[in-house]
Amino acid sequence: MRKLALALERVTVELGGRNVVDGVSFAVDPGEWVTMIGPNGAGKTSLLRAITGLVPHKGEIRLGGVGTRQLRRREVAQRVSVVPQSPFLPAGMRVREYVLLGRTPYVSYLGREGRRDQAAAAAAIERLDLADLAQRELGTLSGGEQQRAVLARALAQEAPLLLLDEPTSALDAGRQQEALELIDALRLDAGLTVVAAMHDLTLAGLYASRLLLLSGGRVVAAGGPTEVLTEPLIAEHYGASVRVVEGAVIPVRR
Amino acid sequence: MTPRLWILAASLFLVVSLVVGALVGPVHIGLADAVQSAVARIPFLHVRSPLSPTDDAILWDIRVPRVVVGALVGAMLATAGASYQGVFRNPLADPYLLGVAAGAGLGATLAVVYLRGVDFQNTLPPAAFAGGAVAVVAAYAIGRSAGAGPGGATLVLAGVTVAAFFTAVQTFVQQQHSDTIQEVYSWILGRLPSSGWRDVIILLPYAAVAITGILLHRRLLDVLSVGDEEAASLGVHVGHVRLAVVVCATVGTAAAVAVSGLIGFVGIIVPHAIRLVAGPSYRLLLPLSVLVGAGFLVLADVIARTALSPAELPIGVVTAFFGAPFFAIVLRTSRRMASS
Numbered sequence: 001m002r003k004l005a006l007a008l009e010r011v012t013v014e015l016g017g018r019n020v021v022d023g024v025s026f027a028v029d030p031g032e033w034v035t036m037i038g039p040n041g042a043g044k045t046s047l048l049r050a051i052t053g054l055v056p057h058k059g060e061i062r063l064g065g066v067g068t069r070q071l072r073r074r075e076v077a078q079r080v081s082v083v084p085q086s087p088f089l090p091a092g093m094r095v096r097e098y099v100l101l102g103r104t105p106y107v108s109y110l111g112r113e114g115r116r117d118q119a120a121a122a123a124a125i126e127r128l129d130l131a132d133l134a135q136r137e138l139g140t141l142s143g144g145e146q147q148r149a150v151l152a153r154a155l156a157q158e159a160p161l162l163l164l165d166e167p168t169s170a171l172d173a174g175r176q177q178e179a180l181e182l183i184d185a186l187r188l189d190a191g192l193t194v195v196a197a198m199h200d201l202t203l204a205g206l207y208a209s210r211l212l213l214l215s216g217g218r219v220v221a222a223g224g225p226t227e228v229l230t231e232p233l234i235a236e237h238y239g240a241s242v243r244v245v246e247g248a249v250i251p252v253r254r
Numbered sequence: 255m256t257p258r259l260w261i262l263a264a265s266l267f268l269v270v271s272l273v274v275g276a277l278v279g280p281v282h283i284g285l286a287d288a289v290q291s292a293v294a295r296i297p298f299l300h301v302r303s304p305l306s307p308t309d310d311a312i313l314w315d316i317r318v319p320r321v322v323v324g325a326l327v328g329a330m331l332a333t334a335g336a337s338y339q340g341v342f343r344n345p346l347a348d349p350y351l352l353g354v355a356a357g358a359g360l361g362a363t364l365a366v367v368y369l370r371g372v373d374f375q376n377t378l379p380p381a382a383f384a385g386g387a388v389a390v391v392a393a394y395a396i397g398r399s400a401g402a403g404p405g406g407a408t409l410v411l412a413g414v415t416v417a418a419f420f421t422a423v424q425t426f427v428q429q430q431h432s433d434t435i436q437e438v439y440s441w442i443l444g445r446l447p448s449s450g451w452r453d454v455i456i457l458l459p460y461a462a463v464a465i466t467g468i469l470l471h472r473r474l475l476d477v478l479s480v481g482d483e484e485a486a487s488l489g490v491h492v493g494h495v496r497l498a499v500v501v502c503a504t505v506g507t508a509a510a511v512a513v514s515g516l517i518g519f520v521g522i523i524v525p526h527a528i529r530l531v532a533g534p535s536y537r538l539l540l541p542l543s544v545l546v547g548a549g550f551l552v553l554a555d556v557i558a559r560t561a562l563s564p565a566e567l568p569i570g571v572v573t574a575f576f577g578a579p580f581f582a583i584v585l586r587t588s589r590r591m592a593s594s
Contacts, residue, residue: 052487077489088481092534097476104477105489110470137533157488 003065005030005161005193006051011059013046013217020046022217023059030160033187033194035204037228038214039238044197045085047214048163051195052080063161077105081157085165087150091139095149098138099125102156124156128182144175151179155186162187164196168203176200180207201242201249205229213237257538264545268325271549275321278556280563281312288313319451323513324555325548326454326461327446328520330510332547334503335521336528336539337468340475341496342406349507349521352413352500353389356420358511361385363424363438367431378441379456379512385420386508392416394500406496443568444517446555453513464506465544471499475536517551517570523577524550527584550577 006028013021021043028034036044050057053068053076061068063079071079081102089098102124103117113121125134128148133141138149147167154162167183168176184207187194198204204211205225213221213228215237221228229249234242243250255263277283287304291313294303303310334349342351350356365381393416397409428438447453474495477485482492510517524547528539551569557576558567 054483054486073486073491074489077487080487082484082487084484084487088484090479090534092529093476093479094533094535097535098480101477101480101488104485107473109474112473 003030004028004062005032005064006195007060007062007065008047008051009060009062011047011050011057011061013043013050013055013057015046015055020217021050021057024214024217024219025059026212026219026222028161028193028195030193031187031191032210033184033196033208034210034212035196035198035208036212036214037198037201037204038212042214042237043217044214045165048082048165048195048197051163052076052082074105077157077159079159080161080163081154081159082163083150083154083165083167085169087146089138089146089149091137093138094134095130095136095138095141095152096121096125096134098149099130099134099152099156102153105157105159120158121152121156124152127155127186128152143170143172144178147171147175147179148182151182151186155190160191161193161195164194164198166197166199169199176203183207201229201234202247205247205249255532260532260538260542261545264542264549268545268549268552271552272321272325275324275552275556276313276317279312279317279559281309283309283313315450316448319454320446320448320555321552323453323457324446324552326457327510327514327517328524328551328554329465329544329548330457330461330506331517331520332524332543332550333465333468333540334507334510336525336536336543337471337475337499337503338521339525340478340536341499342410343479343481344410345526346522347410348518349503349510350417350516350518351410352393352504353416353420354386354504354507354511355516356417356424357389357392358382358386358508359438359442359516360389360420360424360427362441362515363427363434366434366437366441367427370434379453382441383508383512386511387504389416389420390500390504390508409496409500440568441515444515444570445558445566445568446514457509457513460509461506464502464509467502468499468506469540469544471495471502472536472540475499475540479534479536515570517573519570519573519577520547520551523573523581527581530584 004027009025010023011021012019012023024047038044046055049055051061053073068076100113100121103113103120106117107113125131128151130148130152133145138146141149168179171179180203183194186192210223211225211228212219213233220237221233225247229244231242231244234240241252241254243252277285277288290301291303291305291310293299294301305313331349338347338349338351339345361381361384362378365378369377393413396415397412400408428435474490477488477490478492478495485492525539525543528542528546532538532542554572555569558569558572561567
């Protein structure tokens with residue numbers, strides 16, 4: 001039997017006395033791209049944070065068959081890399097130094113990066129076409145270049161599971177497409193599993209192999225884009241009037 | 255410039271500062287004589303010191319130990335400041351952030367007031383050290399009980415609270431014993447001691463351990479610069495790193511303060527000036543802070559000793575008076591932003 005890349009069983013996250021994630025169960029096969037959609041406050045980000053152990057949870061989360069509670073923090077980081085919604089980029093830090101931070105889970109507490117780590121960072125920089133920018137400071141990069149630097153850091157982490165929280169919300173239409181195509185290419189040639197949270201429904205449906213619609217902390221619909229991106233489901237959970245035309249979710253005036 | 259060149263340049267700056275610090279003063283000592291006198295101290299070489307016994311004593315029993323204390327205090331304050339700015343991701347953090355200064359001030363005041371008859375010269379440093387340590391432990395306990403804030407914000411607020419309370423107590427005690435204001439005030443302004451090698455022996459072990467401990471964390475401080483949450487998702491226990499660095503920086507700062515009083519500005523200006531010219535990476539920033547902080551304070555002390563000779567300026571006045579305009583120039587001419 002193939003090991004699941006990620007498995008959640010009745011995962012609940014409580015924040016401020018409220019279950020923002022409420023008994024969520026789902027499984028992700030290796031190599032899949034699963035995107036969570038849902039209105040603001042549906043629990044997407046909290047669920048991603050629970051997977052990396054940034055918020056406490058009830059229930060069971062397994063990474064490659066191992067429960068996250070059995071793993072130390074650095075072991076989790078060796079299995080999951082994260083591209084946060086608004087990554088903090090220290091303005092004066094150089095791209096090369098920043099990408100090398102992705103090797104943190106492999107370096108001992110007071111140790112330094114070895115040749116293997118330098119090579120992994122260099123490969124990630126090469127893969128994301130950042131070689132010319134490697135000596136540039138992060139603050140001098142454009143939005144799209146910054147996004148590539150963040151992806152390179154995640155790639156250098158060499159974790160089989162990549163979590164993306166709104167990976168394209170800060171980018172223009174062209175850069176959004178560029179970033180998502182790039183992530184999909186990485187998924188295919190590095191054999192990554194991708195779990196994302198996204199707001200843009202059309203883009204979500206375009207790139208995911210499977211969608212999970214979260215609402216009120218629960219999974220209310222799951223399946224392929226055509227099964228989840230339907231006018232009634234979107235009306236019910238987003239309170240939005242839309243028309244779905246060939247996978248494109250188009251808002252219409254009420 | 256490559257990191258190696260920066261380190262070389264900073265080492266050169268330190269060496270020049272140490273030599274200037276040893277030679278310049280009311281009694282001028284030539285470089286050649288000083289070198290020969292140093293060689294004369296090596297046993298079995300049978301070289302005679304060219305200096306008179308008085309000058310020899312001035313050089314080796316007063317000036318050199320004072321220069322060494324200055325270098326240790328400067329290195330300690332600059333390194334502690336840089337590391338506080340790193341763990342709290344706050345460019346305004348200085349080594350006194352968590353109440354070390356206020357606590358040490360209270361300890362020193364109590365020693366001056368109540369142990370005056372006993373020989374407060376010897377009791378002041380341990381009292382100041384204890385006061386500083388108590389204040390930071392109190393700040394940490396309060397910060398912990400209030401829960402973790404983002405970037406250690408709760409801890410910083412707890413430090414401000416404790417500092418205010420200790421300062422209030424210190425001011426009260428001082429007002430009750432106004433005859434001691436002179437001594438307390440001179441300590442608060444900061445001055446390097448001229449009491450020979452004793453202070454070097456007091457300070458050296460603390461500074462060595464603290465600076466080593468901080469330097470060992472320089473890679474992790476770079477990781478922390480992406481924020482608590484991202485550092486955690488990279489596998490780092492942010493709280494552990496913060497505690498380890500704060501303990502090192504605080505112990506070292508308390509020891510420095512105990513020996514030299516409250517010398518301000520070094521812990522902010524030195525790391526920021528380095529950031530502006532050499533970039534924000536802690537791997538380079540921390541070693542450079544050690545070297546430049548040491549040299550900077552030694553030079554500041556030369557000015558403190560000579561500007562109004564034979565009177566002495568408080569060194570804290572010198573660090574701010576010359577440091578602030580220098581920092582303004584660096585800020586203006588640098589193309590980099592002063593980001594932590």
